[in-house]
Amino acid sequence: MFAAALCFFLHGAIAEEVPRKAQACVACHGPAGNSTDPAMPSLAGQPAQFISMQLFMFREGNRKDPQMSPMASSLSNADMNELAAYFSTQKPAAASHGTASENAAAGRRLAEQHHCVQCHGPALLGLQHIPRLAGQQFAYLRTQLRGFKARTRADFDGNMTSAAELLSEKDIEILADYLSGLTPSRD
Amino acid sequence: MSPAPSRSLISLASALVCVFSAAAAQAQAPAAPAAPPSWQQGRSAEQEKSPLHPFAIEVTGKAANLLPVDKLKVPDGFKVEVWVDGVPGARSMALGNKGTVFVGTRQLKDVYAIVDRGGKREVKTILKDLDSPNGVVFSRGTLYVAERHRITRYDGIESRLDSPPDAKVVVDGLDPQKQPGHFWKFLALGPDGKLYYNVGAPGNIVMPAYFQAAISRVDPKTGIIENYAQGVRNSVGFDWHPQTKQLWFINHGRDWLGDESPNDTLHVATRKGQHFGYPYCHQGDTLDPEFGKNRSCAEFTPPALKLGAHIAPIGMRFYTGKMFPAEYQNNIFIAFRGSWNRTIKQGYNVTRVSFDADGKPKMEPFLTGFLVDEKADPPMWGRPNDVMVMRDGSLLVSDDQNGIIYRVSYAGK
CATH class of the missing domain: 1.10.760.10 (Cytochrome c-like domain)
Known part of the structure; x- marks a missing residue:
């Protein structure tokens, strides 16, 4: 939980148009869900059903993660659907990784x-x-x-x-x- | 962190362990292909590149106002409406004495109770953390629930939905090997007072053990189990004819034999102990390319009706209500949840089966509009699952893709 809070703090500058519920997400997953951290997945342009299913699995305890489990624990199904709708419609940034x-x-x-x-x-x-x-x-x-x-x-x-x-x-x-x-x- | 995936949200995930242990023996050879998941079992070599795949449900449900529910169609004089949404994974339905609608789930772990208060419906999650609680039956104040491995009872539940009683076991040990396969259960109460349930085949096309690919029954008073029908690959819907009291059931045919073969089927069991063909003979007239060698379809009881290949019949009930026109009396409604194992999709509707003067069944679509594009992936926006006749004669239809229940009523011409 501390890591999540720290992550949120360090990425404090958040664009105005980001829905309130998604603000905590973009702190770590990057602006509009385009991550710049190699360990943190991008959400932008992911299928909506994939996003809602993963949030559900974190909340229900099937997927476990020290940052995501507490984040998902208080989300309702409607919250998850709203976050899925937002991130699935964001444009993915070009790949930053260069394949050997x-x-x-x-x-x-x-x-x-x-x-x-x-x-x-x-x-x-x-x-x-x-x-x-x-x-x-x-x-x-x-x-x-x-x-x-x-x-x-x-x-x-x-x-x-x-x-x-x-x-x-x-x-x-x-x-x-x-x-x-x-x-x-x-x- | 848990050392292994937590026990099934999702029955299939935990159930694959047996496949893994088999695959582990091959793990030394790096070039060997990965062990295929259960739904791919029985594919030919050329089908390995097939893009066909089962569809996953929306585990968080989908609000009805975001879906094209206005595209749903019923015959003239009928009306279809959203009865309730917010019931993720809604599958089998059962009706309580006081009008509570109990709803089971297969890919989730919950059983719901829906209480209608003057047209405003409240969805309560009454049971949690069950193992694919697909089957629900209500009788004399008791809710029976069929999970993968057991059937339980919850006495007097309708008067204590907010504090349900503890489960009492009717029978346990129904999934002893915890292997992948068709082990979620439909549950129905027979005219003999026994609970009927399916144990499907442990794969797409494999030799079943004696208690698999069968419809069985258990006496809730004694816990004694009997096989009732054999050679049934997977039946997740059955009902008894209101007059003959014979058991009618749907069956899912095998996959990966092509777009047109074999048909899923509707059957009638005229007595205990009949064999309906799996894995030797499909749809009453098609020998299996592997298991059918040296067998004849004449050995087995043929289906009453072919329903369409891979169309995935789930719920089926006889119509016994008073609301629909007289010609619907004792007809069968079947919900088609598929197909996925066809390049050109079909189904995704509720179909009516009626009988001519000779008792010969014929079918016609009744509730349509879920299927949008038969060549698209996905081809549909919703998947009808179970059907249930309400006391006023209207028909409820569950949709587990979205977690919605629809109501079909008749107002006349």
């Missing part, structure tokens, strides 16, 4: 071999309850994949736990590097 040249083709190969592209889409932009991975923060992606593999990261339907099961640590590194450098929007 040797990982571009290897990353694509892994994304196809492990069926990432089937659910997250050919350009890894996500849909419905499935998140956009393209241009997501590198360290965050790596942490999630490690968590799915270790079965410490809750999973709505078991698909990700199953998909991450056979990834090696090196695969995870390459995939996160590849995904983080992709263009995060259709235009």
Whole structure:
């Protein structure tokens, strides 16, 4: 909770048009939900259903995080839907991460071999309850994949736990590097 | 931090553990593909790149005023309206003595009670932290709830919705292996006073154990269980004909045999002990490419009606109310929640099954408008799930995609 408060304090300058409920979020997730912290996921342009589902899982205790769990604990379903509507309609910023040249083709190969592209889409932009991975923060992606593999990261339907099961640590590194450098929007 | 994902919000997540242990044996070989989740089981090699996928519900529900509910259509003389929203994951419904509507969920952990106070409806979450409490039955003051692994009773609940009694176990141990598969349960009270429930197949197309792919019944007084119908891949809706008292039920056919095969089906069980074909024979006339070898469909009881491939019939009830026109009496309403396993989608409606003079069933769509674009992903904005006849003869329809319950009534021409 202290970390969340500190994070909020350090990013005190908040744009006027941000809805009141979203102000605490952008403190860490960045302006309009475009994170600049490699460990903090971007929310801008994520599918609305993905955002509301993750908030729900934090509130219900399926996903646990020292910062997010207390943030979500007091949110109602309507609050979650409102936050999801706001962040899903924000434009994602261009990817700040540069994929290592040797990982571009290897990353694509892994994304196809492990069926990432089937659910997250050919350009890894996500849909419905499935998140956009393209241009997501590198360290965050790596942490999630490690968590799915270790079965410490809750999973709505078991698909990700199953998909991450056979990834090696090196695969995870390459995939996160590849995904983080992709263009995060259709235009 | 917990060392493992907390026990099922979500039944499938926890249930995949058995798959993992099998997959762990392969973990040494880095080039091996990841173990597929349960819904992908039975795909051919060329289907591995298929973009078809099941749809997830809106776990936080969706407000009806943000949805195109004005696009819903019913036949002339009928009216459809939003009865209540804010019931995330609403599935099976049961009606209390005092008019309380009890609602179960499958992907959440809650059971709701909806109390109607002069047209203003209040949604109360009365039971929490259950394991896929999909099945609900109300009888003589008691609410019965079917979870994945057990059936419980809550006596006298309607007079204490704000402080429900503790669960009393009717039967436990119904999910001994905790493996992935169709183990959420529909629950209904038979004319014999026994509780009927399904235990589905543990995968898309696999050889079931003797208690799986079956409709079973338990005597709530003794806890004694019997298999009633075999070879039923997964039935999450059944009811008894008001006159013949025979059990009618819907069944979900297997996936990954193409857009047109096999059909999901409507069946009638004329006695205990019949076998309806799974995993050997689908839709009464199509042998399974793997399990059908050296078998004949003539060994099994055929369906009463083919409903459409992958159309996902969920709730079904006979219409016994007095509000709808006389020709609706003893018709069946079925809610189609699918399809997902087709490139061109169909269903997403409530369908009416009527019978001709020879007792032959035929079907026609009754409540439509959820399906928007049969080629889009997603193709629909809502998914009808269960149907229930109210005392005034109107029909409630639950939609678990959005957590909304609609009401269909008839006002005449």
